Amino acid sequence: MIADRAYNNVRNDTFALPVWKLGYTTIYDLHPNRRGMHPGPEGTHTFWIDGVLYADSLPEGLYDLDPIAIDVSKDDRERVERRHQARQAYAYIPHDARHPDESRSYRGPAAQPGRLRCPNNPKSMRAPQSVPTTSCTRGEECGCGHTITLYDSDYPDMRMPFQHGTLACEMSYHRRVGIESVFADLKQNRLHVHRGYFRGFGIGRYTVLVGFTFAALTCSSCTTGSASVCVSIRGAGSSVSRNRCAQSVGVVSQRDRAKSPR
Ligand SMILES: [Zn+2]
Known part of the structure; x- marks a missing residue:
């Protein structure tokens, strides 16, 4: 379900939660005021950026990325998309379908099959050198290899199947x-x-x-x-x-x- 800013600015029990209960996936356009970072579930070493959960190994340079704009050159669009894809490697992605109890498992970037090499997750280090390697310190807890259960109440007004501001998001939203x-x-x-x-x-x-x-x-x-x-x-x-x-x-x-x- 594609919704403009008027819908995800209302209370979650007014729009987001009811449509999720009906089985819809929501695609939003996020107002700049709603974008930003929030702490992830306690003890998981994660944080939210624009409705996507990331491991805390995400480099600071990828924290704040501009969304892809229509009125810029093709080169600029490709440059922004490359930075979004670099950030995507650190994101938690759905591990299975949404359960009847309104929960859904999300897999960390170094959980198998991994998208990152993390020293705290030995299996992930078997991936080829072409896969990005995190700057995590061996022995210190990080958020790369967890599988986390999220619930409908976790940012349903921002959570989407892909990062906000990417080409995939743009293509989906513009179906509107x-x-x-x-x-x-x-x-x-x-x-x-x-x-x-x-x-x-x-x-x-x-x-x-x-x-x-x-x-x-x-x-x-x-x-x-x-x-x-x-x-x-x-x-x-x-x-x-x-x-x-x-x-x-x-x-x-x-x-x-x-x-x-x-
Ligand atoms: Zn790590």
Whole structure:
């Protein structure tokens, strides 16, 4: 589920937690005021940056990275993305699916299969030299090799499947443009779904009617000169909506023609 800043600025029990309970994954646009570092779970030697959990071996130079911007050169975008990918190696990533008890395991960067070489995790040191090596001191606790259980209450208003500001985040978030286009088609460009379009009550009836409406929209989008696919569903659309729909495509039903003044 893609949400702009208005949604993750509300209380978690108003938006984030209910949609997670329904099984959705949330993609956010983070306001600069919400970005920053926070301590991770106690005793794990981790910290949060912009909703992602990192091992404390993350170099300080990678703490504060600008998100990728649209209005910069391609070279600058690639440079910023390389720095984000360097930071990604230190991130905790999901280890399994979310459990019914609202928990989910996350694997540290040196936990097998490792993405880093850490002196405190001998198996990780068997990785080739091309894999980054942390500056951890052997024998001193670090946050590289843990598997941590996080719960829905751990920053649900910021947590995403990938780092904020990366190309992956940008590509996912910008799907929102496509969705807005569908909304425009529904409300104005092809159909006229507004208040009163559906007449009736009950989620069951609404669900069926919305299904028919989207089917009509899909047919309309796929048909060249889509006029013929303005579907009137008995009981679904108001007469006003049906008339507007019919007028927009130059089709007037027999019943409406009979009603109209001559
Ligand atoms: Zn370490």
